[in-house]
Amino acid sequence: MHIFSQPSDVVAWRLSQQTCPIVLVPTMGALHRGHLELIREAKKTVGPHGRVIISIFVNPLQFDRALDLSSYPKPLKDDLALCEEEAVDAVFCPAEKSMYADGHSIQIHETLLSRGLCGATRPGHFSGVCTVVLKLFMITGCTAAVFGCKDFQQLAIIQRMIRDLNLPVKIIAYPTVRETDGLAMSSRNTRLTPSHRADAPRIYQSLTAAAPIHEVPQMISAAEKILLDGEITRIDYLEHVDAETLQPALNRTRPSVLAAAVYYDDVRLIDHIDLPAIH
Numbered sequence: 012m013h014i015f016s017q018p019s020d021v022v023a024w025r026l027s028q029q030t031c032p033i034v035l036v037p038t039m040g041a042l043h044r045g046h047l048e049l050i051r052e053a054k055k056t057v058g059p060h061g062r063v064i065i066s067i068f069v070n071p072l073q074f075d076r077a078l079d080l081s082s083y084p085k086p087l088k089d090d091l092a093l094c095e096e097e098a099v100d101a102v103f104c105p106a107e108k109s110m111y112a113d114g115h116s117i118q119i120h121e122t123l124l125s126r127g128l129c130g131a132t133r134p135g136h137f138s139g140v141c142t143v144v145l146k147l148f149m150i151t152g153c154t155a156a157v158f159g160c161k162d163f164q165q166l167a168i169i170q171r172m173i174r175d176l177n178l179p180v181k182i183i184a185y186p187t188v189r190e191t192d193g194l195a196m197s198s199r200n201t202r203l204t205p206s207h208r209a210d211a212p213r214i215y216q217s218l219t220a221a222a223p224i225h226e227v228p229q230m231i232s233a234a235e236k237i238l239l240d241g242e243i244t245r246i247d248y249l250e251h252v253d254a255e256t257l258q259p260a261l262n263r264t265r266p267s268v269l270a271a272a273v274y275y276d277d278v279r280l281i282d283h284i285d286l287p288a289i290h
């Protein structure tokens with residue numbers, strides 16, 4: 012397994028792979044089973060003659076809170092061991108300085124899908140995401156990349172970036188991987204106190220319990236009640252949006268998404284559920 016810390020080394024590596032297809036799995040590390048399933052999907056997609064590269068980079072540009080960035084877990088040694096076990100071909104784990112030159116001044120701004128949900132409460136987050144993902148596409152020369160549906164707004168924005176900038180990268184969307192109690196796996200889960208960890212399955216429970224309710228205001232109230240009944244410090248948002256435009260949806264005549272972001276102390280967790288159109 013190759014371990015690269017410099018973008019130029021990744022470029023030299025992929026040029027040496029000639030026409031091999033390359034699948035990228037971008038991550039911020041602290042790898043859990045969700046990430047590993049993405050890696051396995053990448054390996055399956057690329058086949059025996061392709062290459063899989065994982066990036067591990069806690070991208071400062073996408074963090075809007077200094078504490079969230081400084082407390083983000085960074086178990087690089089464990090992550091590399093897991094990548095080795097999964098037999099990935101290469102890992103790219105750059106230092107901040109090798110990704111962002113002093114005085115870097117160009118970023119990618121998505122202007123529509125990023126207005127609401129996480130974009131509304133995390134200013135600059137999706138510009139940071141788009142910028143780093145575009146850089147990773149350019150550096151790795153990947154032909155495809157695997158993203159988790161868990162971050163569904165991120166997935167929609169990356170797909171929009173690919174369309175609007177004509178990027179020759181195929182996106183593979185992988186379903187949310189959950190703990191047995193339903194909590195969506197996340198690198199941030201390790202930062203929950205034991206009592207918050209025990210309470211956190213209520214996020215997904217609130218969404219699944221509300222999903223059968225057809226009237227949107229009642230559906231949101233039902234989910235909100237379950238969220239507020241527990242130990243959640245505060246709800247960042249609980250919204251029902253159109254699955255395609257991500258704009259608030261007042262009814263369920265089109266496929267839609269019920270999405271939540273909540274805080275346990277300073278740990279922010281997100282989850283969502285896809286809802287079919289009701290006619």
Ligand code: AMP
Pocket residue numbers: 037038039040045046049157158159160161162185186187188189195196197198
């Ligand atoms: P992160 O390291 O949190 O930036 O995530 C890296 C990639 O893994 C993103 O495409 C995420 O959507 C995906 N991912 C994270 N957690 C999960 C999960 N529980 N299930 C599926 N994909 C996930």
